[in-house]
Amino acid sequence: MSNLSHTPSHAITLNQANLDSLPKDVKVPQYDRSKLSAGIVHIGVGGFHRAHQAMYVDQLLQSPGSEQWGICGIGLLEANRGLADILKQQDYLYSLVVRHPDGKIENQIIGSMIDFLFAPNDKQSVIDKLANPETKVVSLTITEGGYNFNPATGEFDLTNPDIIHDLANIDTPITTFGFLTAALKARMENGIAPFTVQSCDNIQHNGVVTKQMLLAFIEQYDAKLYEWVDKKVSFPNAMVDRITPVTTDTDMQYLANTVGIIDQWPITCESFTQWVIEDDFCNGRPNWDQAGAQFVSDVTPYEKMKIRLLNAGHSVLGLLGSLHGFNTIDESVTDPLFAQYLREFMDAEVTPLLDTLDGIDLTDYKDTLIERFSNPNIKDSLARICLESSAKLPKFIIETVHENLAKNPSSPKIELATIVLAAWCYYSDKQVDKQGKPLDISDQMAETLHQFASKTAKDKLAFLRITDLFGDLANQTSFTQVYQKAIDAIYDESLSIKSIMQTALNSKG
Incomplete structure (x- = not known):
């Protein structure tokens, strides 16, 4: 220090x-x-x-x-x-x-x-x-x-x-x-x-x-x-x-x-x-x-709950918030639209995949998460949250996408998570927010992420071809159809992150 x-x-x-x-x-x-x-x-x-x-x-x-x-x-x-x-x-x-x-x-x-x-x-x-x-x-x-x-x-x-x-x-x-x-x-x-x-x-x-x-x-x-x-x-x-x-x-x-x-x-x-x-x-x-x-005797259900809700929630706010121009977690989640987006992601795309836990009410747990993220006295920077995303997102978010695809291949609940992954592509490619302000990116795979993401203009699925991170997602049509729409929206400089999030929420009724 x-x-x-x-x-x-x-x-x-x-x-x-x-x-x-x-x-x-x-x-x-x-x-x-x-x-x-x-x-x-x-x-x-x-x-x-x-x-x-x-x-x-x-x-x-x-x-x-x-x-x-x-x-x-x-x-x-x-x-x-x-x-x-x-x-x-x-x-x-x-x-x-x-x-x-x-x-x-x-x-x-x-x-x-x-x-x-x-x-x-x-x-x-x-x-x-x-x-x-x-x-x-x-x-x-x-x-x-x-x-x-x-x-x-x-x-x-x-x-x-x-x-x-x-x-x-x-x-x-x-x-x-x-x-x-x-x-x-x-x-x-x-x-x-x-x-x-x-x-x-x-x-x-x-x-x-x-x-x-x-x-x-x-x-x-x-x-x-x-x-x-x-x-x-x-x-x-x-x-x-x-x-x-x-x-x-x-x-x-x-x-x-x-x-x-x-x-x-x-x-x-x-x-x-x-x-x-x-x-x-x-x-x-x-x-x-x-x-x-x-x-x-078994930590598994507790681990999954925390990683898929808290840690994934951090990444949702971290990547979308960074592109919007926010600097901290509390700044992101106290924006009503970001809070609504996060809650819908947790409710619709994550909770159905979680096990029942003795002594834990998932609704209360998610309420507490929003309260914790909103703590104005904890200025947790989005740069820290996005630190080493390549080591985090496969477990925090990408596994949730894979599970939802396997659970319902024809109409999987993946839209909100997919927008976050498209935002990660833009984040790794442009390395600036939507206003052009440079982002503080720290990731052991930063060069690889940038190399693949920078090809997105010619190949919308380029970022997904980092198979060490995404597995076979580039070959799953039910995912790539959603992902390509998300890429089109994220890369459209006339669209703000908030407008993209609002459209996604509106489409879910």
């Missing part, structure tokens, strides 16, 4: 020594951090982890008996260097600013992280930490793209240069899979029980996917280790949910000027949080249910 431009004289620097000096209305850890040990090692310490899992651990630690479940963070990327430095300076403490829809703000200090290892400086220390018998759970937030699978086939990408490097140099790995393999190999050879690998990423069946990807890597490396991991290591599925925007200088200034805390990398989040976890751990687990999480 950038430095504070102005530091008030009364503001207190966040660190362990200053905890007792912080303002009394700031919630601070009520446990002795010096007595914690890191039973959890977390790879990918981003804003979401610090607003979600680390918060649950902090809550659990408030009650005696969970001292073994502190967190050691791991940064594998050079981009994590700044975070590593800041966390060390702050004794791994950070502020969590919880913003409610009604304007209420809760400020708390999270103390559950007790160490952070920066892999580019010392890879062996990371392997040793993962291999330490003290480590019981290794959790991940490495983003959808970090799992290294082909979105269309689900197969592990063995052509990735970093994966090729790790298979040949397992003692000096680069990727998550390389580090996990090196550590599990050491544990197997030294007779140490394995750790549970727990994905906290927004991927349906995230535990199953993590296991498949890791085993695909290990299969190329060591047959004996493959068998041991396959039989001994647990990979619980989990559904995670909490909207966590990117930290801004404004967040830092708020803490310094209004609260009186100098924190170089605070986290802002909404008040809503949910964590549903498959109760499948091979080496003990924290009692997260005491902190508000939910352990279940």
Whole structure:
């Protein structure tokens, strides 16, 4: 993060020594951090982890008996260097600013992280930490793209240069899979029980996917280790949910000027949080249910509900809102037309595909989503929402299209989702909104997306020919007929995004 431009004289620097000096209305850890040990090692310490899992651990630690479940963070990327430095300076403490829809703000200090290892400086220390018998759970937030699978086939990408490097140099790995393999190999050879690998990423069946990807890597490396991991290591599925925007200088200034805390990398989040976890751990687990999480035997229906409604809803607002000229989620959904479009998409095209969930009323859930998206105190940028769309949309929206096509091939309910996909094509092709303002696009596949989308003028189905993302949609007439109409409308510069959305809603009666 950038430095504070102005530091008030009364503001207190966040660190362990200053905890007792912080303002009394700031919630601070009520446990002795010096007595914690890191039973959890977390790879990918981003804003979401610090607003979600680390918060649950902090809550659990408030009650005696969970001292073994502190967190050691791991940064594998050079981009994590700044975070590593800041966390060390702050004794791994950070502020969590919880913003409610009604304007209420809760400020708390999270103390559950007790160490952070920066892999580019010392890879062996990371392997040793993962291999330490003290480590019981290794959790991940490495983003959808970090799992290294082909979105269309689900197969592990063995052509990735970093994966090729790790298979040949397992003692000096680069990727998550390389580090996990090196550590599990050491544990197997030294007779140490394995750790549970727990994905906290927004991927349906995230535990199953993590296991498949890791085993695909290990299969190329060591047959004996493959068998041991396959039989001994647990990979619980989990559904995670909490909207966590990117930290801004404004967040830092708020803490310094209004609260009186100098924190170089605070986290802002909404008040809503949910964590549903498959109760499948091979080496003990924290009692997260005491902190508000939910352990279940099957996470699948919860995952599907969240990914197809919340995450897909974000993408609907993100892509259409970006082309219209909006900047944030709340700005988009407080527009009545956008709210109506989103609700119709959820009601007509997604809900009929969802399972019944005990204890969850889908109507209430969708109402809550609209309220959460509308939170004026969470300025979640559309650029962040659209980040790495190529890793998100196949699961969030394209699978919904495929399921609706299979359910009713002659007249599938796909029009609203298809307009979003056509908008993604325009977004990737023109890279500007409908007023010509440049868009901030960040996607590992950005060049490929642009290359295919830019051929749309000559071939309306060009974008769909990225089969890794769209599968066989380009060959399904019942889809391409709808898609080509959507492309015609989106690319018609005389038509606004709102007029296209309104026409689509009118056509549905």
